[in-house]
Amino acid sequence: MRKVFDFHGGIHPPENKYQSVRTPIADAGIPPQLIIPLSQHIGAPAVPVVAAGDTVLKGQLIAEPKGFVSVPLHAPTSGTIVAIEERQIAHPSGYQAPCIVIASDFNDEWIPHSGTRDYRNLDKAQLIERIRAAGIAGMGGAGFPTAAKLSVREGVKIDTLVINGTECEPYITADDILMRERATQIVAGTLILQQLIEPSATLIGVEDNKPEGLAALRSAAEGTAVEIVEFPTKYPSGGEKQLIEILTGKQVPSGGLPADVGVICQNVATAVAVYDAVVLGRPLISRITTVTGEAVAQPQNFEVLLGTPMSYLLALAGYQPQKNRRLIMGGPMMGFTLPSPDVPIVKTTNCLLAPTEIELPTPTPAQACIRCGMCAQACPASLLPQQMFWFAQGKEFEKLENHNLFDCIECGACSWVCPSNIPLVQYYRASKAEILQLRRDNEKSEQARIRFEARQERLAAADAEKEAKRAARKKAAEERALQAAADGGEEDPIQAAIERAKAKKAAQVAGAADENELEKLEKAVVTTRKRLETASGKLEQAKTEGSDLVAALQTGVDKTRAKLNAAENALHDYQLANSDAPMENAAPTDAAQAAIERAMAARSAEAALSPSEKARAQLEKLQVRLEKSRAKLAESRDSGAEEKIIEALESTVERLSEKIAAAEQELQATEGA
Amino acid sequence: MALMRITSPHAHGPMSTSKVMLNVLLATIPGIVVLTHFFGFGTIVNILWGSVVALACEALALKLRRRPLGFYLKDYSALVTATLLCVALPPYSPWWLIAVGIASAILLAKHLYGGLGYNPFNPAMVGYVVLLISFPIQMTAWAPPRGVGELPGLMQALQACFTPAAFDGATMATPLDLLKQNNSLLVKDLWRQSPQFGRWAGIGWEWANLAFLAGGAWLLYRRIFTWHAPLAMLAGLALMAALFNDGGSSASGGSPLFHLLSGATMFGAFFIVTDPVTSAVSVRGRLIYGAMIGILVYIIRVRGNYPDAVAFAVLIMNFAAPFIDYYTQPRTYGHQRGEGEK
Known part of the structure; x- marks a missing residue:
């Protein structure tokens, strides 16, 4: 028997698991419509590779990963893409996010796919590639992309592979039933992971409240190098850090990764997904979800296609909405409430909990903290929750950080034991968010400070340079004067200058001065006009951005305009003076003049506009720009332009969208006023 | 809905x-x-x-x-x-x-x-x-x-x-008073002369203390509080009494058993020291807090001017509780000991 360790704290809430394991895993079937969010978990959202109207086969790639920490998406069944649009998704904030919507054709027709039983012949890179291509993300909770988690940095030695079959959260039995029914696949997937990581020990950790699952795993693991470890039931032993401490006695350093203590942790369902991907060649398109709580008539586990609306699954289990006021994704300790039953099942949906009011009553008002310390006894991270509660109330963020707020795993054990019913975890979550926001703000202002200082330095350096040049010139002049004086003063400098000028004039006359002069003047007009245009453009941009450079740019524009006028006058004078000059020369001048007049007219028109009209005009302009940028972005995406360019364009689009939002607000404000 | x-x-x-x-x-x-x-x-x-x-x-x-x-x-x-x-x-x-x-x-x-x-x-x-x-x-x-x-x-x-x-x-006078006022009799003689003394301490007092101990044990069993502060207090008091127990001279402070079963000892240990609001909260903090109260109780009982000492000892340590908490933060998961104490 392997020695198991204990971790600090923990609680024993009622398990309520028996309700949903009385029947085997049921097939949820094919719903008429599937909604697949592009972002289902930690990492960058996937990018669709299909368009509305396309027909897809089951298992076909419908969205590609973007970046390293991102996974692809596959069609869970065959059908037609109905739309790619914003839909409400399963997220604590209840916000909407882009989703691919598929109408099923109920044929469930697979795309040709194949795996390999001989995965031992594959090298590590090939294995990781298969896992990545299958779209596997951790199926325990947070859903970290599995391929990224398995890509261990060079030089890091992993000596223990931990497969997590703990499932310590009450009510949830998805992993339990998986271990009972699919222990062989779990062990097979574990062996693939073992080949990939080459640990010296491979452990599947299971709480002792799952004797059937333990027995099934033990018989499946017979004769393999996989060790099944049983340990006492206690919440939250399934937390990655707690499980690692139970099995190895080591603690993951604060802010570090399990790999820092030589451990990689994967969920049992993830192991099955790896088996499906490598041996069967199937991408991750379904999962096992527990539907339980007293508001469903038949609590049980379903094998359900990803993207299935939860309402469809709830109906299968006999959901009684009138009994249910709170629908939870996940368990009662760490799950979050859903905005509506119509959101889709995603890769991390291990449980749908529909409790009655008697089962999980609405929290009563919090009483005063009596510092009983039950929370500190329950805390698996050995924090002092009651102290942190005081600091959180007083917004003493520094003290909160000194009390290691960020080591809180939000397991909820403190809130569960609190006799005064204080929602402690909520205080910590809010404080964490506030501290992170403050950090971001600080970073921003720090960068602004650095930029400002750099600018000041640059200006000072330029001034110093100017000063130095002037001093040098002055010195040179003095030296020349001295030199002249030394030369005897025979040569008058003024006389010399006059002579130089005379010589120049003579040279001009001698050359084909006329045409050159005309060309020069024309060129001057054209370049000055161009400069005016750019300057005006810049000014406009600065105005929309509300930059503090507006005044400077304004004077620049005025100066350039004056220069242009001067240049045009010069050209005009020259043309008058040389009466034989062709008349067509007047045309460009007139065009330039017209342009200037147009600009002036536009400006005066703008000045005449009411603020709301101005804002609307501004908004329209911005919208046009956004359209253009979007088109450009699409074009460069299609043409497979460089990542960098696409990114730059994306950021432009984003910025413009932000500006439009701001402009819309402004418009509303001005109209409101 | x-x-x-x-x-x-x-x-x-x-x-x-x-x-x-x-x-x-x-x-x-x-x-x-x-x-x-x-x-x-x-x-x-x-x-x-x-x-x-x-x-x-x-x-x-x-x-x-x-x-x-x-x-x-x-x-x-x-x-x-x-x-x-x-x-x-x-x-x-x-x-x-x-x-x-x-x-x-x-x-x-x-x-x-x-x-x-x-x-x-x-x-x-x-x-x-x-x-x-x-x-x-x-x-x-x-x-x-x-x-x-x-x-x-x-x-x-x-x-x-x-x-x-x-x-x-x-x-x-209570037994604690008698012992404090005594400066001429051996403890054995004092015991014989005064009707208030019983088997281990004062008549009534010893049983009242045992009854409060029983109530406290029940609260411990119900996990209303942890054992750290009360047992540390009893240990501190007993240790001090044992250290300064001279075998029963006229200047004796009293035996550990006498102190444990006299006055408000058990009542204090299980009903006053365990008051969560005013005590230290970490495990180490509660050990220190309780032990210090035990030590203070002995000192005030034997050297002070009041008949019993639990109230003063507890109030003094109430002052110290935030200070003790500050220096006894437990080691958070994934941290090295001591790094939190800034």
Whole structure:
């Protein structure tokens, strides 16, 4: 028997698991419509590779990963893409996010796919590639992309592979039933992971409240190098850090990764997904979800296609909405409430909990903290929750950080034991968010400070340079004067200058001065006009951005305009003076003049506009720009332009969208006023 | 019907603050029964009158602070304060003494600081010390135990409380007093001469202490508090008594057993030291907090001017609790020891 360790704290809430394991895993079937969010978990959202109207086969790639920490998406069944649009998704904030919507054709027709039983012949890179291509993300909770988690940095030695079959959260039995029914696949997937990581020990950790699952795993693991470890039931032993401490006695350093203590942790369902991907060649398109709580008539586990609306699954289990006021994704300790039953099942949906009011009553008002310390006894991270509660109330963020707020795993054990019913975890979550926001703000202002200082330095350096040049010139002049004086003063400098000028004039006359002069003047007009245009453009941009450079740019524009006028006058004078000059020369001048007049007219028109009209005009302009940028972005995406360019364009689009939002607000404000 | 949107955890354990307080109240019953058996109905009359005053004071304070009465009165904390203070008062105390003590505890020590959970000092002990300093004669007048003197009946107990001028009860020095005042007799002789001494300590006192120990053990079993602070206090006190126990000379401070079963030792250890609001919170902190109280109790009992010392020792350590907490933060998961102590 392997020695198991204990971790600090923990609680024993009622398990309520028996309700949903009385029947085997049921097939949820094919719903008429599937909604697949592009972002289902930690990492960058996937990018669709299909368009509305396309027909897809089951298992076909419908969205590609973007970046390293991102996974692809596959069609869970065959059908037609109905739309790619914003839909409400399963997220604590209840916000909407882009989703691919598929109408099923109920044929469930697979795309040709194949795996390999001989995965031992594959090298590590090939294995990781298969896992990545299958779209596997951790199926325990947070859903970290599995391929990224398995890509261990060079030089890091992993000596223990931990497969997590703990499932310590009450009510949830998805992993339990998986271990009972699919222990062989779990062990097979574990062996693939073992080949990939080459640990010296491979452990599947299971709480002792799952004797059937333990027995099934033990018989499946017979004769393999996989060790099944049983340990006492206690919440939250399934937390990655707690499980690692139970099995190895080591603690993951604060802010570090399990790999820092030589451990990689994967969920049992993830192991099955790896088996499906490598041996069967199937991408991750379904999962096992527990539907339980007293508001469903038949609590049980379903094998359900990803993207299935939860309402469809709830109906299968006999959901009684009138009994249910709170629908939870996940368990009662760490799950979050859903905005509506119509959101889709995603890769991390291990449980749908529909409790009655008697089962999980609405929290009563919090009483005063009596510092009983039950929370500190329950805390698996050995924090002092009651102290942190005081600091959180007083917004003493520094003290909160000194009390290691960020080591809180939000397991909820403190809130569960609190006799005064204080929602402690909520205080910590809010404080964490506030501290992170403050950090971001600080970073921003720090960068602004650095930029400002750099600018000041640059200006000072330029001034110093100017000063130095002037001093040098002055010195040179003095030296020349001295030199002249030394030369005897025979040569008058003024006389010399006059002579130089005379010589120049003579040279001009001698050359084909006329045409050159005309060309020069024309060129001057054209370049000055161009400069005016750019300057005006810049000014406009600065105005929309509300930059503090507006005044400077304004004077620049005025100066350039004056220069242009001067240049045009010069050209005009020259043309008058040389009466034989062709008349067509007047045309460009007139065009330039017209342009200037147009600009002036536009400006005066703008000045005449009411603020709301101005804002609307501004908004329209911005919208046009956004359209253009979007088109450009699409074009460069299609043409497979460089990542960098696409990114730059994306950021432009984003910025413009932000500006439009701001402009819309402004418009509303001005109209409101 | 719209679905409710609240954050996790959605489940809650069975414990509530009211239940904690009720458990504490229930756990005082054995001690109160033993006190009543040996000293008559005085303690029970104290508690009944004290509870009435406490609820009135609590209600007044809540009203002045514009807090909902029902919600806060339901937490039973005022009743706990009243019971603890009234157990500590001499039986047959006059009504005004009890009223002054309770008012000091509830109004001064508790609500002036912001009510339950915000008081830095144990309210019952503040009330006790206010009375001890203000009315030393009434506060040191303990009734003789059963078998040594005549026990007043229930009617006489009520009379003692509400018409104190008409009550003429006998009083006697407590064993702790006797030992402190003694400077000529060997402990053995003192024991033989004074009728108040029993098998291990004072008659009545030893059984009352054992009864409070039983109540405390039950609370421990119910996990209302942890063993750290009370056992550390008892250990600190016993250790000091053992160190300075000279075998029974006239200057002896008393044996460890005598100290453990005398005065308010067990009552203090399980009902006062364990008050969560005013004690240190970390495990190490509670060990230090309890042990220091035990040591202080011995020093004040033997060297101080007051008959018992639990109240002073507890108040002194109440001062120190935040300081102890600051230096005894537990090592957080994934951290090295000591790095949190900045």
